[in-house]
Amino acid sequence: MTALVNQAIEAYRPSAHYTAENTWLNDPNGLIFHAGVYHLFYQSNPFGDVWGNMSWGHAVSENLLDWKELPVAIACDDDEAIFSGSVVFDATNSSGLGTAAIPPMVAVYTSAYSESSSRHGIQAQSLAYSLDDGLTWTKYQANPVLDRGSADFRDPKVFLYEADGASYWVMVAVEAMERKVVLYKSDNLIDWSHLSDFGPANATAGVWECPDLFALPHEADPSLSKWVLTVNMNPGGINGGSAGQYFIGEFDGTTFLSETTVTEGPEDPERLAEYQWLDWGRDYYAAVSFSNAPDGRRIMIGWMNNWDYANLIPSSPWRGPMAYPREITLTSVNGQPRLRQRPVAAGSAEAIPASLEGSASLLDSGSQTFSLGSGTAKVITVELKSDGSSDVGFILHGEGNGQTVITVNPAQGTLSLDRRESGKTAFAENFASIETANLASATSAASAMERISLTIIVDACSVEIFAEDGLTTLTDLVFPEQPYTQLTVTASQGQAELLSFAVAG
Incomplete structure (x- = not known):
């Protein structure tokens, strides 16, 4: 996985994606x-x-x-x-x-x-x-x-x-x-x-x-x-x-x-x-x-x-x-x-392996922040359970104010990505946006704890989300003013149990 640790030469040049x-x-x-x-x-x-x-x-x-x-x-x-x-x-x-x-x-x-x-x-x-x-x-x-x-x-x-x-x-x-x-x-x-x-x-x-x-x-x-x-x-x-x-x-x-x-x-x-x-x-x-x-x-x-x-x-x-x-x-x-x-990972049909695993914790209308390290490209894997009454947010950010917000709403069965404050957005009037996807296996019941799994590939200019073990995907460009070095996981108005968190990069 050497491509994941190479640093970008120019601004926004990704290290895990091909560019001319x-x-x-x-x-x-x-x-x-x-x-x-x-x-x-x-x-x-x-x-x-x-x-x-x-x-x-x-x-x-x-x-x-x-x-x-x-x-x-x-x-x-x-x-x-x-x-x-x-x-x-x-x-x-x-x-x-x-x-x-x-x-x-x-x-x-x-x-x-x-x-x-x-x-x-x-x-x-x-x-x-x-x-x-x-x-x-x-x-x-x-x-x-x-x-x-x-x-x-x-x-x-x-x-x-x-x-x-x-x-x-x-x-x-x-x-x-x-x-x-x-x-x-x-x-x-x-x-x-x-x-x-x-x-x-x-x-x-x-x-x-x-x-x-x-x-x-x-x-x-x-x-x-x-x-x-x-x-x-x-x-x-x-x-x-x-x-x-x-x-x-x-x-x-x-x-x-x-x-x-x-x-x-x-x-x-x-x-x-x-x-x-x-x-x-x-x-x-x-x-x-x-x-x-x-x-x-x-x-x-x-x-x-x-x-x-x-x-x-x-x-x-x-x-x-x-x-x-x-x-x-x-x-x-x-x-x-x-x-x-x-x-895909190098020479394998398996998903990209994770490392630097985090411990499980309980989010009760609160948040927890994890370091993503300094590499240009990161592969984040997260698994949690939600009581269905809470939006679960995954906020990618650095030291500044810019952020990209990923939200899972178990009750509505949706996944969204908000890049309106992700960094440079003014180069095109219709770039700043919120994208929403319907989760493929979503149910309307919100009473039981529901398991949510995400693989998120973050690179110098992009976020790719693979939800539900790849049943739902969402890909967006982002151009942050500073690299995303942290991920904050939040649960609002409800309870979510963070089962695992890992980063490879």
Whole structure:
């Protein structure tokens, strides 16, 4: 966990989250584990710290914690910007872009054609390939390979579908303005035929982007597998601006059928909280998962930012961090399928181990303060029991007046984060905010002592909360004037028993 103890070089530079050295980044794409290395490609502006000149940046890691930035992988040119997509390892050389001895890695990306192109205004899907394990890339000479003549056809996520003796590539992309996921198949990554469409459904107030589709075994019975479709959208998130949602159901190789759709067609604003959100915070967007992760694990990374203020956040010379990698599993809540998300540790599917454990104590309309140490990044684990009549607060603060307040309300079944006094907030008029999430396993009864568990990852510019063992997550950027070195736990108008407290950093 060496990345957790490295100190930030510039103000707000995180030590446990990936950032580019001195440029802008946004959506992660092309995530793949190959030849013992995790590859993180992402939307990059190689020439500045705001959005533009979209190309694929590139970083690699052996443990998901320590990242090395490499040169730009696929660069924009006068004819096209390189929008989001995915990377697969074409082990059988079905594309013919490599050889039997040296099968290629193939990137499937969106060409966003510029004014100088004969396809000006069109977004279509193109290929690039690598024969040296992802270090250098060559664009396919007959690009694009799939063109619908659309201005908003983008973000292809490709995977190899294998069932009942069949094996072919499946592309999941979006018609963004139609709030629709479109599915295609191919035997060779070059010739594509349409399979089916999904949507609009659930949250539709913003454009749909960056889809993903994958199978997950149930954590209680691995033989019970479901398919998960994730779709990111902007704006229209549950707490404003950018967000991601998911659907759980079945995929037969042609059609995805959702079992968790609440509303079809236009969303119902009154039912927004019933939709399945990947994260309830303001700053978790464009999340996609790694291909070929070891041991069948499903690991996801999102962009930790929001298009409401992404170009304005006060970081320099870099702008835009990635969220902490998450292990995704399938579980059930009240008989309904749900995703569980846990932060991953180096080379392990387990949650990050804690240290410096604190002793249990009773909070009776009072508070207790713990030191978080001086490191930039901290992983805090807390478990307590509440009598249900009390709000339980977790206040992150330093020596000054700034603070970020996390509150659990057992009676209402909610988790909230208040960053209005977190530090620098005036750079964007809509940054200062309170985010609220509905706890997945909440009950209306407040008479019995209820157990509350949280894992909180705090870094130089962010707070990520994993509640209920990852059933509910909430991610927000914060820019404190002074580092958060203390955590005060409070119970108001009631009683809470602090069962354990630990910090790793």
